[in-house]
Amino acid sequence: MKMFKLSSKDMMLMLVLSAAVLTMPIWLVPFGAGYPDLMQKFAIFGLFAVGFNILFGLTGYLSFGHAAFLGVGSYTAIWSFKLLSMNVLPAVMLGTIVAGLFAVLIGYVSLRRTGIYFSILTLAFAQMCYNLAYSVLTPITNGETGLRVLRDDPRVLDNMFGVVQEGSPVGSLFGVNMQGYPGFYFCAVMLLIGFFISLLIFRSPFGMKLIAIKSNQNRMRYTGFNTRPYLLIAFVISGMYAGLSGTLMAVTDPLAGAERMQWTASGEVVLMTILGGMGTLTGPLFGAVLIKYFENIFSAFNESSLLEIFSFLPEPLQHFVVTIVHPFVGEGWHLTLGALFMIIVIFLPGGLVEGFGRLSKKFKSKPTQKSE
Amino acid sequence: MDAILLQILNGLDKGGAYALIALGLTLVFGTLGVVNFAHGALFMLGAFCAVTFQKILTISVKVKDESVTFFDAYKEVPYLEIWWGDTGLAIIDWAVPLSIFMAIPVMLLIGLLMERGLIQYFYKRTHAEQILVTFGLAIVLQEIVKSFFGANPIPTPAPDIVAGSAAVGSWLGLSDNIVYPYWRLIYLAFSLLVIFAVFAFLQFTTFGMVVRAGMSDRETVGLLGINIERRFTIVFGIATVVAGLAGVMYTPILPPDYHIGMDFLVLSFVVVVVGGMGSLPGAVSAGFLLGILQSFASMNEVKSIFPGIDQIIIYLVAVVVLLVRPRGLMGRKGVMED
Incomplete structure (x- = not known):
């Protein structure tokens, strides 16, 4: 299809990024970050931020409720572990799909408004999910204790195929336990797939339409273009990314708590995206890795x-x-974190990617001036 | 009937806090056009003004306890007690109300510094960027307070004389079962007083008149040779003071910790949106309305019909209002309506 044709430059970017992500266990060692737990976080939050960027970076709609989808993904994954199988594939698929369904509902309502009203609506929905998860939905979410996988859960599929796990149950992919390095590689592959899809969206006519909506939605409407379906699709896609990240959290550590849905968690992904550079391809990934690294x-x-x-x-x-x-x-x-964030928003609204752009321009322009 | 009256009373003091914060938020939005996510942090700073004041008053010295004769015992005695005896103790007892006198200048200073140092550079930026930078500021303020006062709630009791409960029911000739803590009544009266003062200031003074004119047409007022920027700066200071006072007086009701502001901020934003962005009466009435609705939703009779409704009622109302009447209950036509 012509729609999905990538330039050789993009293919190079994809290759370099894949190499960089997959060799993380080697080149992160000198930085003191070469251990699986942290690298899993890099991949998971990188994925979250990349997905958030599809909504915020492309359309300019600032959602303050994306953590809700993350939480929904986590809970769904744990339930899939409890009821179906400890295999991670059904969990990943179900978590992403259920989060997507939630995103359809919330997005359909929230996208009727723009600007700060949109932010408040998403925030309201996320807070509702969070409060309900803590109170009435305790049978599903296990409230404050958090939902965990138990040894005597039914696990229909596992029983059907006679899969038995020794010890306390952990997520696995056909016998390979998703902890430590295998867990990291699983998350890394998911991240690369997610990044590739985001790259395709950025280069597609669909992505161009989203950018057009960001720059002037009224003009788009006046030309007879119905923007809402496109916004909804973008919202759902980014919600599914969040759901997938939530699932991966559950995969690497089979436990889900409501605090993942709190609005400060939504704020964190905004921070990552802004720090790296909203609307840029690699920025959010970069921001997520940086924040998680420094946090650690x-x-x-x-x-x-x-x-x-x-x-x-x-x-x-x-x-x-x-x-x-x-x-x-x-x-x-x-x-x-707060101070850094303020400095970025005040002096470098385009994030670190813009900063690098400016720096490299400075270095490039100097030699040409001398040659004149 | 009794239960209903009690719930209304319960809602009013929380509603008072919502109304005060929302009033400041919408005042800043209406004048400066800035969405201030750090407003909840200002509420928190006000609460910690009371904490600091109490700490200053109770600076103590170790003295020998004369009542113990078997061995050398020491006790902490505040300087105020040593200097002034019972008068000193009374001052300590009244720490929270007295700290208002410290909070007003401190909060005004903080507000002016914040506006001149940060907010003024964000007039022309997008709302998203305003939200983000003030969100960052809120985190910073919160963490600074945390590093000084720790993460645990700090009890700041009300004066002894108003520690009990008022027999509101028998005052009104209703059942004696309706009793209500004095301090919450005081909070309600206090918030009404502050709201009234702000409205009177805007309505009956020349300064307020200019500010109102600037709210509706900033450019024309500027062309008339009035320095509207400076007035708006002062309005920002006033909004800060209002949030701070709301925080000071709330400390006996809820012992403050460093994230008390964030909890109130989200709700206050919802209140502002329900009331109508930029509408002062809207913010105040929506604040009280949502406070009362929340306390009704937490009645057991209601909870048995709609489980969990007390947790989500405010957000639910916000969603419905935004969808049905986007400009809010009392929003002006055309102000951020899409």
Whole structure:
């Protein structure tokens, strides 16, 4: 099909990215991030942000409720583990589809409004899901304790095919347990597939229409173009990405809690997208990895480790520096995050990708000026 | 009948808090055109003004406890008690109401700094960017407070004299079963007073007149040679003070912790949207209305018919209002209506 023809540049990007993601366990080691738990997070949140970007980056609709789909995906996956099979494939499929159905419902209603009203509507729906998951829906969500997989759950499919797991149940793909490195590679492959689909959307006429809606929706309408179906499709696709990420969370760690649906979790994915660069292909992925990386590094510091780091300074200065730095790390990591976020929005609304663009332009333009 | 009256009372004090926060939000939106996601953090800062004031008043010194004679025992005695005896103790008892006098200048300063330092650069940016930068600011403020005061709620009791409950029922000649904490009544009266003061300020002073003119047509007012920007800055300061006062007075009802603001922010935004973006009476009435609706929804009789309704009622109302009447209950025609 002509619609899905990619330029050689895009193929190169895809190849480089695949290589980079799949070799993460090697090149992340010097950064102290080469262990599976963290890399799983990179892949999962990268996928979440890439999907969120399809809505926010392309159409400009700022949703503050995407965490709801993440939570729905998680819960569905756990139920699939409990009732059907510990195999991850049905869980992934069901989680994505159910999240997509939720997105159809919420999107259909929310997209009747634009701008801040859209944000408030999505926020309202997400908060409703969160509150209900904590209270009335406890039989389904297990409330505050969180939903977990038990050994004596029915698991119809597993029983039918005589699949038996030793020990406490974990998600598996035909016998390979989805923890540690296999889990990471599973998430990484999902991320690459997701990224590829997002690349196709960006380059397709459909993506162009979404960008046109972002730049001037009224003009699109005046030319006799009904924008709503396109917006709804974009909303549902990004909701399904969120559902898939939620499923992957459940796959790597069979536990689902309602706090995943809180609106601060929706805020986090907005942060990732903005930090990397909204509306750019690689930006959100980049932002997600960066935030999760720094969260991991920064929150590990405490006062004594700081004193050690700054031990090269003279004694009084050392204590002074540590007192200043201390509120920004460890428990106070969110302070750094908030401050960083403000700086990005104020000075670099296009995110880090725009920053790199500016930098490389500067370096490129200098030699030409000299040659003149 | 009794139950209904009690629920209305229950809703009113929460409604008062919603109304005060929503009033500030919509005031800022109507004048500066800025969607301020950090407004909940200002409520929280107000609450922590009360906490700080209480801490300052109770700075203590260790003295020997004379009543224990067998061994050397020490107890903490606040300086105020040593200096002024019972008067000092009374001042400590009244810490929360007295902290208003500290909160007003502090909050005004914070508001002016915030507007001059950050918000003024975001007038021309999109609403999404305003939301994002103020969201970041809210996180920062919240974390700063957390690093100073810790993550646990800090109890700040009301003065002893109003600690009990008022027999509202017998005052009104109804059943004696209707009793209601004094402080919540005070909160309700206080919020009505502040709302009235803001409205009077806007309605009956020259300054307020100029601000109202600026709200409806900023450019023309500017062309008349009036520095409307500076007035709007002051309006932002007023909105900050209102949010701060709401926070100060709420501390005896709910011991403040660092994310109290976020919890109120989301609800207040819903209140503003239901009331109508940029409409002051709309924000106030929607605040009280939603507070009362929420307390009705948490009645057991209602919950048995619609389980879980108390958790979602406010959001449900918001969804319905936005779909049926997008400009909100009292929104002006044409203000962000699409």
